[in-house]
Amino acid sequence: MSEVFSARTAGPAAEGAQDPDLARARDGDDAAFTRLVQPLRRELHAHCYRMLGSTHDADDALQDALLRAWRGLARFEGRSSLRSWLYTVATRTCLDTIETRGRRALPVDLGPSSDRAVVGDVPLVEVAWLGPYPDAGLGDGPAGPGARYEQREAVELAFVAALQHLPGNQRAALLLFEVLGFSAAEIATMMSTSTMSVNSALARARKVVAEKIPSVTQQQTLRRIDDARVREIVAGYSAALERGDADALVALLTEDVTWSMPPLGHWYHGLRAVTDFAVQIPLTRCGNWRHLPTSANGQPGVGCYLWNDGAGAHLGWSINVLTLRGERIAEITSFVGADHFASFGLPASLP
Known part of the structure; x- marks a missing residue:
């Protein structure tokens, strides 16, 4: 994909084209390259998460993308902003990842709900599962004027889950246009296709996403509720x-x-059904719980810790993402796994 590095995207020349760090980085100064990309790492990571539906995959994709960018920086011609060029590299990297595996899923994608608590339910290791996103520090981001979705809306569980139902090219086009504000012409160059193809991909993607996400976003819901009430x-x-x-x-x-x-x-x-599950499993069979509040996917969340006799402590069990409607909880998505806790900055255990 050497075309990624030619940086012939449309748009204004990069403000940082004369940045001395750019010249140093082109000469092989990795510290200068780190300074160039550091302000963009967070938003690039969020983009990779939206594309891939996994924080761990986003970590790997961003690392790979920055390595590709570092190796190809000498061929960056400054005909677009450095940010646009890095998004091109990151998007292409994510598309490569999507080609090698299926989409990520939630349990609701696999079959009908259960009427009664299923005791002894076991993990389905053959499924690529959607994961939670630790959104601490996620801001609005420098999106263009045409962007439709706020940066925090664009990591909400319903939106990211809907994206997983799109082919990679449609997913990329929707995110680049509706979330990041790139024009169709810019996206066409970034993806080595035509503007007509981009517009067609956008139309198909919008239709699918509109059918799968609620009309009221979590950001709209949370703005209507006092922060103190959300904490309550x-x-x-x-x-x-x-x-x-x-x-x-x-x-x-x-x-x-x-x-x-x-x-x-x-x-x-x-x-x-939810009450039966709650009574049969977490409220009785699981044992003693402790919790820490957090924020995930732009939504209120809870780090759940379950007592472990062998460890003599409460060990990280799941990150629960709460979806609110009004002042009630409409969805609980419990992402089970101790491996989620480090990315949220939560301790692995509690006393």
Whole structure:
């Protein structure tokens, strides 16, 4: 993909084209290259997550993309901004990754919900699961004036899950246009295709995404709720689990609430089924819980810790992402796995 590095994208010349760090980096100064890309790392990482649906994949893709950029920097001609060029490299890297594996899924993508608690549910290791995104520090980002989605809206679970139903080229076109504000002509050059093809991909992608995401985003919902009230909901959810209080938990949920736990395949829909699951599994069989509040995918989240006799401590068990409707919880997505905690800056265990 040597065409990635020719940087013949449309648009204004880079403001940093005369940056002395750029000249030093072209001469092989890796410290200068690090200084150039550091301000863009966070937004590039978020872009890779949106493309791939996994923080771990995003880590690998960003590392690979920056290595490609470093190796090809001498051929960067400055006909576009450095940011545009790096997005080209990152997008191509993600498309290569998408070609090698299937889309990432949530349990709701695999089959119907369960009416009763499934005891002894086991992880489905053959499925590539969607993962949570630690959004601490994620800002608005320098999107163009045509961008439709806010940066935080564009990491919400419903949006990222919907993206996974798109082919790679449609996914890339939608993100570059609707989230990052690149023009169709710019995207065509970045993806080595025609403007007509980009517009066609955008039309198909918009249709699929519109059918799969709610009309009201989590950012809109959260803006309507006082921050203190959101903290109360999260604290109430955590306290109910720690006390084993089913009534307190149910009082926080909508009638059509869903609860899923990737990589476990079974999921639950509706207050009756979710209550049965909660009573049978986390409130009774699991044991003693502790929790820490966090933020994931632009939504309120909870780090859940389960007591382990062997360790003599509460060990990280899952990152629970809460989707709110009004002041109630409409979806609980419990991403099970201790490996999620480090990326959220959460401790591996609690006393």
